[in-house]
Amino acid sequence: MPDTRLxxxxxxxxxxxxxxxxxERxxxxxRWCRCVVVDNTPTCEESERIGAQxxxxxxxxxxxxxxGIATALxxxxxxxxxxxxxxAMLFDQDSESTLELIGGLAGVMQACIARRERVALVGPAYEDARLRGLAPFVRFGYFKLERVMSAGDVPLDVDFLISSGSCVNLACWRDIxxxxxxLFIDFVDTEWCIRAKSRGFRVLGVPWISMTHELGEEPARAFGRNYPMHSAVRHYYLFRNAVALLKRGYVACTWKSTELVKLPVRLVIYACFVPNGRTHVKMALRGLWHGVTGRLGPLA
Structure with missing residues (x-):
């Protein structure tokens, strides 16, 4: 039975x-709260097997x-x-949730609501041991991200949280x-956070609550650091959606300036530091073109 506190x-x-x-997760x-599983697995036979378990x-x-992830969420x-x-707590299928995580974030959000604060989303710090341990929170700055250390006992105003592990205030869902x-996948959570903030809502990082989460596939080592990596298809969506957001008026100029710097760097990394890099570059350039021409939705 779901926990009565939640x-x-x-x-x-x-x-x-x-x-x-x-x-199993x-x-x-x-057992802790109402759980809705939205399954994007394509085959009916596999869905029947999953549902039975x-x-x-x-x-x-x-x-x-x-x-796509956006429609499923x-x-x-x-x-x-x-x-x-x-x-609503949002989770990827491989995210490790705990009762402490859910209860802690829900408690922070409920306290904000009780104080009548316009908070759309709260989320934990996350740790990916393959990258650099506990990741900082992020604010958008001109031409680079401002990284805010995940420390302290006060929620931090941030510009973006990854969707997995975050807690949505459903009272503001219709307003946002x-x-x-x-967008289908990639930058879905970024765009929603930017839109929420453009409409006067806050996004809060909760530094004393953390979650283990792996970003993408095995990172690539380039320029003395590890970079999150994905499949070539995901890089298509990443480039396409980045360009699509660059064209939108409500998207912060700070975010746009940062992406304009990062996009060519990503191409260099794909070309020089990733196995089968030619395929990654080809898909990224295809995404770039589709973003410019306004072709969105699933990749046909």
Whole structure:
């Protein structure tokens, strides 16, 4: 049974070809709060197998297609809103949630709501041992990110939080609007945070709460540091969506300036420091072109 202390807190987990560990994590999550699993696994047969392994307490929404992370999150959040929930915890299928994480973030958000603060999202610090341990929070600066150390006992105003492990205030969902379906994947959480802040809402990092989370695949070593890496297809979406956001008026000029610096650096890394780099560069340039021409949605 869900923990009574979290009676108005729900969770959304997005599946895509989940393994046994992903299913086990979702079942454990359902013991603490309402858990909605939105499954983007394409095949009906695999969806049936997954559904049979999930606990009866899990709300299972199979799409039988990969509709993208934005659409899947929107589906899960809309289900929680329809069922009367006030807060939504968002998780990737491989994210390790704990009762302390959920209860802690929900407590911070509930305190903000009680003080009538316009807070859209709170999230933990995250740790990826393959990169540099506990990652700092981020504020946008001109031509580079301002990194804010994950320390202290006061929530920090930040410009961006990754979606996994974050807690959404559903009372402001209609004011901000849903995740952008057209982006499909990559920069979905960034765009939503930017839009929330452009409409007068705050995004808060909670430095005393942390979560283990791995960004992408095995990092690439370049210029004396580790860089998060993804598949060539993901790099298509990364470049395409970055360009799409550069064209939007509500997106902060600070973020735009930083991306204009980072995009050519990424191309150099793909070309020189990544196995099969030619494919990564080709897909990135294809994404760049589609972003310029306004072609969004899933890659056909």
């Amino acid at each position: 009676a108005r807190v729900g969770a959304v987990v997005v599946f895509y070809h989940p393994d046994a560990g992903c299913i 979702a079942n454990r999550l359902a 999930l606990d009866d307490a899990v709300v299972y929404l199979p799409n039988h297609a990969n509709v 929107n589906q899960g959040i809309e289900r929680l809103i329809a069922d009367g929930y006030e807060l 609007g849903p995740m952008d379906d057209a």
